Amino acid sequence: MASSSLCHRYFNKITVTPFFNTKKLHHYSPRRISLRVNRRSFSISATMSSSTKKVLIPVAHGTEPFEAVVMIDVLRRGGADVTVASVENQVGVDACHGIKMVADTLLSDITDSVFDLIMLPGGLPGGETLKNCKPLEKMVKKQDTDGRLNAAICCAPALAFGTWGLLEGKKATCYPVFMEKLAACATAVESRVEIDGKIVTSRGPGTTMEFSVTLVEQLLGKEKAVEVSGPLVMRPNPGDEYTITELNQVSWSFEGTPQILVPIADGSEEMEAVAIIDVLKRAKANVVVAALGNSLEVVASRKVKLVADVLLDEAEKNSYDLIVLPGGLGGAEAFASSEKLVNMLKKQAESNKPYGAICASPALVFEPHGLLKGKKATAFPAMCSKLTDQSHIEHRVLVDGNLITSRGPGTSLEFALAIVEKFYGREKGLQLSKATLV
Template structure:
């Protein structure tokens, strides 16, 4: 929806005859409407439901896809507030982040996607597996976000903020995608650049992300108003060893322009190259010992002057919101949030 390019594993037509334990539909517009209009997908989901399979949808997909196929008739369901009125009378709309009714699971939107996914994990594996996943990711269920801001400074740019987000194989896909998505929703000009041999980067959990450009080309567009480095291993180590990226970050720091990292990237990209000197920062618990100053590592998001850091995939949404909040200050007199 906001230009993040993900490469599919297969064409839908090639896996239409396969059996699955779960079929889940993402939201977004016009994507959800396109899914609802796909006869092949409708046929797959219908057969799956008839066999008693678990099925799910989030955001606009519950009303625009599942409900349009009458697969939520007689069920309680939720969806994005902008689209719940699209539910037919046969569906009982519920004001909740996630609704589980029989084998149907529905969710409201991007900010509740973690809660939605963990509900699916619980249905497939049980609550114990949810705890195993959620705890190390630092997932929390209450609304809002927390940010510890130290040594507040005014970030500056003229016009729309220009942001660089580099990628390497093995980066944490949630951290990268959520940050890009949030900034592009705020109308920032985000350049996703590959530090690998090609534009297709394979993330830590197998998601293939297609970068906008190679890092060489992105470097020609410098300077950037903001550089954000996603974490994940071994991606963070790869990015930490990328001389071109390190050079860009050092120039960013020398010019007192904003930069940041999340998770392992704080420890493996910023810290080893002196980019946290005199700064407070946070990172994932397992790597806190790699920071010269780990006094802020219990905080989910830390802003110290022109440096903004966070901890893990479970804090990625809060980090993205905090980055957008700081980036809002970048545009001098320009209200770029749509």
């Protein structure tokens, strides 16, 4: 069974009977439940614990960060208890494109644990490291033998699952350049997401959100998948050429290499932050990730731990061709409260230099500080009522002169590609769109 998108039609195509009713339980996880010393409270806690679906996402140096972060974020939105485990000898992982993540634990510490789903991100050399990790191979094979879900994306279906013999006689998909290798060990198909029994595979960064919501459905049922997909603002036509709406067109200039500042804070939306950083670094822009506060490590909205390059205090000393904010309610509120960041944004706008934001940030940061005056903008649907001018809110990516805004996690790759297009031209944007399978 396969799916080409996770738009409304997708949910009509795939029917999965949920194993249990999670409607009342998905807001809870065992870690958030206090255990009281009495029989009744223990019984309730134990019931919730056994009902929570457990997911393992292994990561390594060279893992594709957007794939990993989307998988973590979306499954946690669904109420799954997601464990991010480093297969390295440290929890800190240097993912692709210089993005740094911190895992929850080491894989070596949880090899005896049982999971309802193990899902592997791609990326190189991360995919090779996962393939060569014997404890992970043993866990995945036992998962398969026991009839539990395994999933992989990008290079991982061919490199890991194929090498381990899990795909014999099965249909599977992967990143295009690995299709020949996949064909040697499976029936290779070009679906964006492919389900064959208890194995789910997908193609790359641009298909990760569809892949992840598919797995929410497999674990928690169709109703939960629809509930999770709505706030993501997913693409209605994945795979089609991305589009942007532009008003008052001006050129975005730079000397040498675009210098781009991406602030992050506790509560920032990790999918949006990583999409922006990932795509712009693929374009060879110089991206500086700056943390608000006193620590380089930031705990994002779905508890993904990201590590910035510098603190905002240091980043403030330099000038930038673009300052662009991810969303996330907590992160946007932190941005709006930062006098230093707001002053940087105001100077950027006064100098007619590009600035942008996605999701909650246009409404919570730009609007109250006068940064949308005379401009058309969009934002996360639930936040658009806070915009003074709501005439163009329906656009997924909107450029008005030196301002660029967008709607949410599901528009973040398009948003990043639009920034690439403004600096490098449409051809470069389309080239990266093809490479990331947007």
